[in-house]
Amino acid sequence: MTTTPRTRVIAATVVLAALVAFPWVFTNAFYQRMGAELLLAAIGASAWNIVGGYAGQVSVGHAMFFGTGAYAPLLVYTHWQWVPVAGIPLGIIVSLAIAVVIGLPSFRLRGHYFSMATIAAAELIRIVVSNWPFVGAAIGMMGPPVPRTWLDLSFRSSVPYYYIFLAVLTGLLWLTFLLERGRSGYYCRAIKSGERAARSLGVPVQHYKLYALLLSAAFTSLAGSLYALMVGFVDPESGFGILASVEMIITAALGGVGTLSGPLLGAVILVPLKTATNSLFGGGGSGLTYILYGGIILVLARFAPGGLLELWQRLTATRRRSAAKAPYAA
Amino acid sequence: MTILQVVISGLLLGAVYALFSAGLTLIWGMMDVINFAHGEFVMVGMYVAFLIVTWAHGGPLVFGPAAAILLFLMGVGVYFSLIRQVIRGPMIAQILSTFGLALLLRYLAFWLFTANFKTLPESLIPGTLDIGGIYIGMPQLVAGVAALILTVAMHLMLTRTAIGSQLLAVAEDRQAAMLMGIRPDRMQAFAWGLSAAGAGIAGALIATFYYIVPTVGESLALTAFVVVALGGFGSVPGALIAGLIIGVIQSLSAYVFGPVYKDVAVYALFVVILWVRPQGLLGRA
Numbered sequence: 206m207t208t209t210p211r212t213r214v215i216a217a218t219v220v221l222a223a224l225v226a227f228p229w230v231f232t233n234a235f236y237q238r239m240g241a242e243l244l245l246a247a248i249g250a251s252a253w254n255i256v257g258g259y260a261g262q263v264s265v266g267h268a269m270f271f272g273t274g275a276y277a278p279l280l281v282y283t284h285w286q287w288v289p290v291a292g293i294p295l296g297i298i299v300s301l302a303i304a305v306v307i308g309l310p311s312f313r314l315r316g317h318y319f320s321m322a323t324i325a326a327a328e329l330i331r332i333v334v335s336n337w338p339f340v341g342a343a344i345g346m347m348g349p350p351v352p353r354t355w356l357d358l359s360f361r362s363s364v365p366y367y368y369i370f371l372a373v374l375t376g377l378l379w380l381t382f383l384l385e386r387g388r389s390g391y392y393c394r395a396i397k398s399g400e401r402a403a404r405s406l407g408v409p410v411q412h413y414k415l416y417a418l419l420l421s422a423a424f425t426s427l428a429g430s431l432y433a434l435m436v437g438f439v440d441p442e443s444g445f446g447i448l449a450s451v452e453m454i455i456t457a458a459l460g461g462v463g464t465l466s467g468p469l470l471g472a473v474i475l476v477p478l479k480t481a482t483n484s485l486f487g488g489g490g491s492g493l494t495y496i497l498y499g500g501i502i503l504v505l506a507r508f509a510p511g512g513l514l515e516l517w518q519r520l521t522a523t524r525r526r527s528a529a530k531a532p533y534a535a
Numbered sequence: 536m537t538i539l540q541v542v543i544s545g546l547l548l549g550a551v552y553a554l555f556s557a558g559l560t561l562i563w564g565m566m567d568v569i570n571f572a573h574g575e576f577v578m579v580g581m582y583v584a585f586l587i588v589t590w591a592h593g594g595p596l597v598f599g600p601a602a603a604i605l606l607f608l609m610g611v612g613v614y615f616s617l618i619r620q621v622i623r624g625p626m627i628a629q630i631l632s633t634f635g636l637a638l639l640l641r642y643l644a645f646w647l648f649t650a651n652f653k654t655l656p657e658s659l660i661p662g663t664l665d666i667g668g669i670y671i672g673m674p675q676l677v678a679g680v681a682a683l684i685l686t687v688a689m690h691l692m693l694t695r696t697a698i699g700s701q702l703l704a705v706a707e708d709r710q711a712a713m714l715m716g717i718r719p720d721r722m723q724a725f726a727w728g729l730s731a732a733g734a735g736i737a738g739a740l741i742a743t744f745y746y747i748v749p750t751v752g753e754s755l756a757l758t759a760f761v762v763v764a765l766g767g768f769g770s771v772p773g774a775l776i777a778g779l780i781i782g783v784i785q786s787l788s789a790y791v792f793g794p795v796y797k798d799v800a801v802y803a804l805f806v807v808i809l810w811v812r813p814q815g816l817l818g819r820a
Contacts, residue, residue, distance in 0.1 A: 263630045265571070310809040317569040320630050321760045322809055324571075328757055329802035336795050447753065451638065454631070462627055495642040502635030506621055510628035 272444030274429025345440030547679025549782020558730030564769020574756025580738025610731025767815030
């Protein structure tokens with residue numbers, strides 16, 4: 206890192222202050238809603254980033270955790286009239302179990318195998334959920350139509366959701382920061398840059414890949430639950446569809462995979478972009494949005510696999526180098 | 536009797552799976568890359584067939600070769616413009632590049648052709664074969680037999696011809712192949728062309744009896760992943776056997792549990808393979 210710890214602390218404080226102030230500056234309900242969606246996208250992408258970015262295991266089926274998390278609160282409400290929040294731990298437990306079943310065998314294999322396994326598992330769950338009446342089959346599930354108590358966390362305004370999401374995102378990034386600095390951060394970086402070398406140096410590779418996946422799955426599930434609480438509705442496509450995975454991947458990849466601030470940066474760019482294209486092209490615009498997404502992912506992978514953060518560092522580094530060269534030239 | 540009919544139709548569909556999975560496994564074996572856009576290549580082949588039938592009234596003998604040539608060029612183009620660069624980059628770039636390509640192709644097709652299901656007229660390859668009470672549709676029969684012949688031909692080309700040996704030499708050891716005067720770049724581009732052409736013909740073949748829709752590539756790609764995992768990475772004969780097995784499992788589970796579960800059985804098998812025999816049937820550990 207080229208930045209010193211102090212500038213990082215200052216930058217983080219400024220960003221946090223800006224995020225806290227956002228709903229007071231933009232009092233329009235439309236922007237507040239967009240702000241909440243932005244934070245949610247950042248939570249999902251940051252959760253994906255733990256295993257996809259830091260540990261370098263590219264999951265393309267994270268929708269299986271997101272959907273599980275989204276369904277759990279609405280499921281406990283529909284069948285037992287519990288407060289939806291009580292479903293959050295259930296979603297996390299189920300997500301962790303799925304992560305173990307998929308992760309444990311595929312981490313012994315070569316890199317692309319994990320990607321294939323995750324996409325197949327997500328589709329498998331999506332089809333089963335689409336045909337299972339207990340979870341609402343193809344129609345999906347609803348939350349409480351009107352809040353019974355404040356514990357239902359069903360608000361008309363987006364602002365309460367905004368601050369809940371902000372708290373979760375801050376906690377997640379703080380945790381990621383601690384892990385990044387600790388031993389697990391070194392292990393993950395070692396695994397990412399060379400698995401065989403890492404293993405020969407005594408890094409327990411399988412364990413740390415699995416730890417990263419479990420942590421990632423738990424937070425992705427939480428992101429799904431928060432989504433369901435805000436939207437109050439989930440169907441197989443919005444929960445388990447491949448596009449739910451795509452959102453997390455592109456958000457993290459645009460900002461910078463394996464960096465703390467990359468997913469948030471990606472969300473800051475993508476969510477307004479998506480809102481704009483959707484309102485510009487109407488309902489049928491989602492197709493065009495995903496053409497754009499495909500193009501962005503493609504171009505990023507080809508020209509800037511490290512995302513915008515790395516691109517920026519590369520550009521400033523060349524400028525600094527040419528600036529340093531200048532005296533000799535003169 | 537019904538069971539026999541189900542098995543035969545599964546084998547015929549399985550042969551088509553084998554054809555497009557053979558290309559996927561070839562690329563994996565050669566370059567350690569999984570092409571997430573492979574299902575979209577099949578989808579493009581289907582739309583090529585659809586456009587040629589609706590605009591030019593061409594038959595299978597026109598749209599089959601047309602899809603092969605077009606997709607071959609597309610495969611070579613994708614190699615030179617995308618794969619050649621990302622192959623030297625981090626693994627995430629390799630995975631995301633073809634994943635992004637898949638999204639781009641899928642939603643371009645969505646935009647151009649809408650989400651409506653399209654089918655080709657049955658009169659294209661008319662008739663049903665009746666062998667002692669077992670009915671086999673001619674489109675399925677033609678597609679299955681053609682796919683079988685093409686997959687075997689691909690295997691023979693890889694093992695019996697000079698260009699096949701050069702291809703496998705690059706797969707075995709890029710450096711050594713270069714010292715022998717083989718240009719790895721050309722060989723890898725050829726492999727991508729071949730792989731895409733196989734997917735294109737497979738798409739054109741199943742277009743005669745399958746629904747044509749922009750999102751069809753996703754489930755076909757996943758089927759190909761399972762075929763490749765079962766057959767062993769890099770093995771064309773493995774893909775052939777596994778393709779036939781998957782075809783039969785799919786049509787049997789559709790028959791026993793209902794059509795919506797045909798993919799569930801196949802994807803569940805993938806998870807089982809992962810646990811029990813990750814190197815595949817014919818693969819080395």
